[in-house]
Structures are given as C-alpha cells and as structure tokens.
Amino acid sequence: MRTRRRKPWDVLQVFSSDASQEKLYKQAIIPIVQEVMDGFNCTIFAYGQTGTGKTYTMEGGPRRSDDGKSLSAEAGVIPRSIKQIFDTIDASNVDSTVKVSFLELYNEELTDLLSFDDAKDDKKALRLLEDRNGVVVQGLEEVVVKSAAEIYQVLDRGTAKRRTAETLLNKRSSRSHSVFSITIHMREVTPEGEDVVKVGKLHLVDLAGSENISRSGAKDGRAREAGSINQSLLTLGRVITALVEHSGHVPYRDSKLTRLLRDSLGGKTKTCIIATIAPTVHCQEETISTLDYAHRAKNIRNRPEVNQKISKTAMIREMSSEMEKLRMELVAQREKNGVYISVEKHQQVQGLPKQATSHAAPYGASCWAIFCRALIGEQH
Numbered sequence: 001m002r003t004r005r006r007k008p009w010d011v012l013q014v015f016s017s018d019a020s021q022e023k024l025y026k027q028a029i030i031p032i033v034q035e036v037m038d039g040f041n042c043t044i045f046a047y048g049q050t051g052t053g054k055t056y057t058m059e060g061g062p063r064r065s066d067d068g069k070s071l072s073a074e075a076g077v078i079p080r081s082i083k084q085i086f087d088t089i090d091a092s093n094v095d096s097t098v099k100v101s102f103l104e105l106y107n108e109e110l111t112d113l114l115s116f117d118d119a120k121d122d123k124k125a126l127r128l129l130e131d132r133n134g135v136v137v138q139g140l141e142e143v144v145v146k147s148a149a150e151i152y153q154v155l156d157r158g159t160a161k162r163r164t165a166e167t168l169l170n171k172r173s174s175r176s177h178s179v180f181s182i183t184i185h186m187r188e189v190t191p192e193g194e195d196v197v198k199v200g201k202l203h204l205v206d207l208a209g210s211e212n213i214s215r216s217g218a219k220d221g222r223a224r225e226a227g228s229i230n231q232s233l234l235t236l237g238r239v240i241t242a243l244v245e246h247s248g249h250v251p252y253r254d255s256k257l258t259r260l261l262r263d264s265l266g267g268k269t270k271t272c273i274i275a276t277i278a279p280t281v282h283c284q285e286e287t288i289s290t291l292d293y294a295h296r297a298k299n300i301r302n303r304p305e306v307n308q309k310i311s312k313t314a315m316i317r318e319m320s321s322e323m324e325k326l327r328m329e330l331v332a333q334r335e336k337n338g339v340y341i342s343v344e345k346h347q348q349v350q351g352l353p354k355q356a357t358s359h360a361a362p363y364g365a366s367c368w369a370i371f372c373r374a375l376i377g378e379q380h
C-alpha cells in the first residue's frame with residue numbers, strides 16, 4: 001500500500017491498548033468534571049469505528065467491584081464521573097441536587113432511555129424544541145439521584161434499553177448514538193449573604209460506529225439504519241467543517257444529533273473528543289478518517305462561559321413565570337380558544353429585541369481537547 005507523508009495529528013495524549021480505565025480517567029477526564037463542578041457545561045464525545053471501544057470507554061465493564069460498593073477496574077467514564085461528582089459534593093458538604101437523563105438517537109428518532117412509560121417495551125419518542133435557553137428535549141425524564149450507587153441502577157436500566165444489532169465487526173455493536181447528561185445544582189452563599197445556585201452540566205456522548213456500510217456488513221433494512229447513522233455523523237462532520245472554515249451557515253438543523261449538541265459545537269461548552277482507533281493495517285483507512293475528523297474539530301473556537309449563578313429570588317420568579325405560562329397554555333387548550341403565547345414569545349415573533357440574559361465574558365481560546373485511545377486485538 002502506498003503511504004503518503006502527512007502532518008502528525010495534534011492530540012493531547014494517546015492511550016495504548018493496555019492503558020487502564022483509571023489512567024484514561026485520571027489524565028483526560030478528572031479536570032473536565034472539576035470544571036463542571038465549577039459551573040461550566042462540558043461535553044465528552046467518544047468517536048470512532050465500530051468495535052474500537054467507545055462504549056467500553058464511556059460505560060466500561062462491570063461497574064461495581066466484588067464488595068458491591070467501590071468501582072471496578074473496568075468502570076468507564078460515566079460511572080467514574082458520577083463517583084467524582086458525589087465525592088466532591090460529600091467533601092465540600094454543599095447542598096446539591098444531581099439530576100440525570102439518558103437518551104438515544106436511532107434512525108433520527110429520539111428515545112428516552114429512562115422513561116417509565118414504556119409498558120410492553122414501547123420506548124417513548126421525544127421531540128426537540130427550541131426555547132429561549134436553546135434546544136430542549138420535550139418530555140425528557142430527568143431523574144434526581146441521591147448517591148453514586150443510585151445512578152448505577154439508572155444507568156443499568158438505560159443501557160439495557162439501547163438498541164443493538166449484530167454486524168460482522170462487532171457482535172454487540174451499538175447502532176445508535178447515546179447521550180447521558182448529568183446536571184448539578186449547587187447552593188452557595190455569596191459574601192453578601194445571598195443564596196445563589198450554581199449549575200454545571202456534563203454530556204457524555206457515545207456515538208455510533210463511524211465506518212462505512214459495506215465494511216461493517218450491514219445489509220437491507222440495516223443498511224438504511226447505517227445510512228441514517230452516517231447521515232448524523234455526516235452532518236456532524238459538515239458542522240465541524242463550517243465552524244473551522246467560519247462559513248456563514250452552519251448546518252446544525254440538518255440532523256437531530258447536531259441540533260441536540262449545538263451548544264457543544266462552537267458554543268459555550270468545553271468539549272472533549274476521545275477518538276477510538278484500531279491501529280491495524282486492515283483498519284488504516286478508518287483510523288486515518290477518525291483522526292482527521294477529531295483533529296479538525298480541534299480548530300473550532302468555543303466560547304465557554306460559567307453558567308450564571310441564579311439567586312433564590314430569581315429562581316422562584318422564573319419558576320412562577322413558567323408555572324403561569326403552563327397554566328395559561330392549559331386554559332387555552334381546555335377552552336379550545338386558541339394558543340397562549342407569552343409576551344416574550346410574542347415580541348420574538350414580532351421581531352422586537354429580546355432582553356440580554358448573559359453577561360459573562362467569552363473565552364478567547366479554543367476549548368476542545370482531543371485524546372486518542374487505541375485498541376489492538378479486537379478487530380477481525
């Protein structure tokens with residue numbers, strides 16, 4: 001095979017096949033979770049060819065050790081982040097609430113992996129809506145958890161529901177994208193004695209396999225499925241290109257994945273990609289494509305901002321206005337006399353300027369961290 005001379009890929013660190021889950025977590029993820037606790041929104045993507053260890057990196061093997069309490073050596077980024085979050089909360093004795101949600105994107109359809117409404121295993125389909133704070137997933141279940149151990153049960157429930165299908169490359173290959181989100185509300189008292197709430201958010205994204213359809217052996221109905229998965233990844237690639245090249249139009253709206261993760265792509269979030277590869281000759285093409293993809297993303301300039309701290313009074317005011325809006329919507333629906341539109345929404349529709357809501361100064365530098373994890377021996 002002819003090899004081209006090319007520039008090296010700019011990744012922060014390469015983890016070899018025998019690097020432990022603990023090593024990857026300590027060196028790549030701990031600082032990110034710390035930033036979440038400081039009030040930032042952060043996103044970690046696992047991106048790569050099927051069977052190269054994305055799910056292993058994010059979820060890992062058995063989450064608890066034999067004693068049933070501590071983490072097993074195989075535990076991945078999700079359980080380790082959860083443990084770090086609760087350890088930090090316990091050590092600082094801060095009054096906090098931790099909420100999690102878990103969704104799946106499969107064939108451009110969003111599903112709540114934590115919904116209880118799914119008698120007979122019918123997964124609840126979700127819709128994406130735009131509101132003044134960005135994109136929201138309508139009706140997504142947010143589960144309040146009180147301890148790390150409780151989150152493991154939630155995670156187990158969700159992972160069991162993820163759709164999987166067999167391909168030649170990986171028998172239990174996940175054909176869907178999944179997003180596990182953790183939101184932490186932390187109560188603080190300012191030097192002036194005012195009660196405020198600091199919010200941090202962490203999205204942990206396990207993307208579907210990036211390989212092409214013929215290589216993975218997907219056929220017939222499954223080819224359609226693979227096509228749709230590639231459509232989402234293709235749009236993700238186009239969004240990255242548009243952001244890197246500063247194009248006027250960024251095609252976020254072309255796929256649900258990019259709509260959903262819009263803020264993590266050129267937005268206010270700090271973003272990390274773990275590119276998983278199988279460095280064998282057989283997978284050379286995919287490896288190059290994965291590393292090119294991740295490398296390009298590094299040139300995106302994010303503008304991370306600490307989430308604004310919300311005072312108790314402001315929070316109560318916001319919740320009251322939300323309740324009032326819902327009440328008016330309900331009345332309008334019951335009386336079937338039209339649709340209730342809030343003053344703010346009406347002004348938006350009329351093209352009147354919206355009141356500014358954020359005052360934080362934007363960061364200058366790119367906030368993308370790229371890591372690479374290699375897996376040897378699992379590919380065929």
Ligand SMILES: Nc1ncnc2c1ncn2[C@@H]1O[C@H](COP(=O)(O)OP(=O)(O)OP(=O)(O)O)[C@@H](O)[C@H]1O
Binds near residue numbers: 017050054055172378
């Ligand atoms: N670093 C590793 N050490 C040990 N085993 C690993 C490692 N990475 C992956 N594996 C194993 O390799 C197999 C494939 O990994 P995994 O399911 O995580 O791949 P994937 O990239 O998520 O695939 P898909 O795209 O189909 O979801 C699994 O059996 C997993 O346990």
